[in-house]
Amino acid sequence: MSTLETQAINIKFENFVHTLENEDLFDKTKRVDEVLKSGVLTGNEALGMISLNKLSSIVKLREKNGYKHDVIMLGSNSYLNIQNHPKVLKASKKALEKFGMGMGAVSNYAGICDLHRTLEKKIAQFYGTEDAIVFPSGYGTNIGVISALCNSEDIIINDSANHASIFDGCQLSGAQIKIYPHRNMKYLEKILNRIPDNITGRLIITDGVFSMDGDIAPLNEIVELAQKYNCKIMVDDAHGIGIVGKTGKGSSEFYNVQNKIDLNVGMLSKAPGGLGGYCAAKREIVQYLRLYARTYFFSTAMSASVAGGLIEVFNLFEKDKAGRKELMEKTIYLKEKLLKAGFNIGNSQSAIIPVMIYDETKLFRLYQELRSEGVYVNIVTYPAVRRKECRLRLCVMKDLNYNELNRAANLIIKKGIQYGII
Numbered sequence: 001m002s003t004l005e006t007q008a009i010n011i012k013f014e015n016f017v018h019t020l021e022n023e024d025l026f027d028k029t030k031r032v033d034e035v036l037k038s039g040v041l042t043g044n045e046a047l048g049m050i051s052l053n054k055l056s057s058i059v060k061l062r063e064k065n066g067y068k069h070d071v072i073m074l075g076s077n078s079y080l081n082i083q084n085h086p087k088v089l090k091a092s093k094k095a096l097e098k099f100g101m102g103m104g105a106v107s108n109y110a111g112i113c114d115l116h117r118t119l120e121k122k123i124a125q126f127y128g129t130e131d132a133i134v135f136p137s138g139y140g141t142n143i144g145v146i147s148a149l150c151n152s153e154d155i156i157i158n159d160s161a162n163h164a165s166i167f168d169g170c171q172l173s174g175a176q177i178k179i180y181p182h183r184n185m186k187y188l189e190k191i192l193n194r195i196p197d198n199i200t201g202r203l204i205i206t207d208g209v210f211s212m213d214g215d216i217a218p219l220n221e222i223v224e225l226a227q228k229y230n231c232k233i234m235v236d237d238a239h240g241i242g243i244v245g246k247t248g249k250g251s252s253e254f255y256n257v258q259n260k261i262d263l264n265v266g267m268l269s270k271a272p273g274g275l276g277g278y279c280a281a282k283r284e285i286v287q288y289l290r291l292y293a294r295t296y297f298f299s300t301a302m303s304a305s306v307a308g309g310l311i312e313v314f315n316l317f318e319k320d321k322a323g324r325k326e327l328m329e330k331t332i333y334l335k336e337k338l339l340k341a342g343f344n345i346g347n348s349q350s351a352i353i354p355v356m357i358y359d360e361t362k363l364f365r366l367y368q369e370l371r372s373e374g375v376y377v378n379i380v381t382y383p384a385v386r387r388k389e390c391r392l393r394l395c396v397m398k399d400l401n402y403n404e405l406n407r408a409a410n411l412i413i414k415k416g417i418q419y420g421i422i
Ligand SMILES: Cc1ncc(COP(=O)(O)O)c(C=O)c1O
Pocket: 137, 138, 139, 140, 142, 163, 165, 207, 211, 236, 238, 239, 267, 268, 269, 270, 275, 276, 277
């Protein structure tokens, strides 16, 4: 192990969060700067990397040192590369020309045009709900929805692997927060069973597809428990929308519980290829959110060009013409190769493949070598997951051809053997 790598293990993200004794508020930023300048690997190696062309199966990157090279892209959440679909581009350009770059106001003032409302109606139709609200940020969607609906007299029960924005929303709400181990329904029931009768505002929140594991929440069981214990359910299906379920309607379709989810939250930034998020729900809930979700009320509306493009995305989703089946065939192909080689790839049921490494030093090295040899994947460690569960995270993209999938798989397998992971 090199000195730099030994140092890297001792550098912990959490050591730079607090102001130390006799430090001023900004001294911690200088400490981080020193670490980054020293070249020590910290898990933030991606800082300084720039994409030089639009998303496709091969992307040209410019590294921090100026070096330019092509990589096979296994690190994008735009699984369908739908933002470059001709129909989507055409609609987005048309809206851009008509409305200009930005909206100039929050949605409740003069910030929305007909395209925003059309998009909301499309999303509601997609979920079979009465209405939907679109937020300009995905992260802000969870913050806004949760903190609008929950307060200090309420209780929120979370899967431990829920996205950070969900936990941040819970904290901001002031509600009592409970957490059950990932997908552990026995533990969830234990928590529900202990909620005092006088706490009647109860919300279970779960990711649909979990962003770091690619598996799906057991929504059928969650629905049963919610009914038994009088809870409402919120599902953040950021990585399920357009991808999983018989017709791509997401995790609730996968479990056939589409009408049983109270708050259908999702992000427009992953498979939909745009930006923002939404909550599809009953009319009066959506109306309430328009008034009480502060990340909606106090934040400028999404650009019309994004809203216009997204309307076409939902048209393609509805007709099942976004390439979901092709994506899933390619995902299964890659998963089988990695499984056969002996990797632990968890229980992914989506286009996200976790490749468990369990050792941060090996993870950083592997990641760097894969990247410099032409395969771009994401690395995941603390604070996204526990360090001992660190992993490579592969996101399959529909546009990857079988030759590219083979090249990527062969390189990952070669490195896996070299590092004693398989
Ligand atoms: C499950 C989940 N929820 C919310 C978000 C936030 O979405 P956005 O990146 O669009 O802000 C993400 C993306 O990182 C996510 O994976």
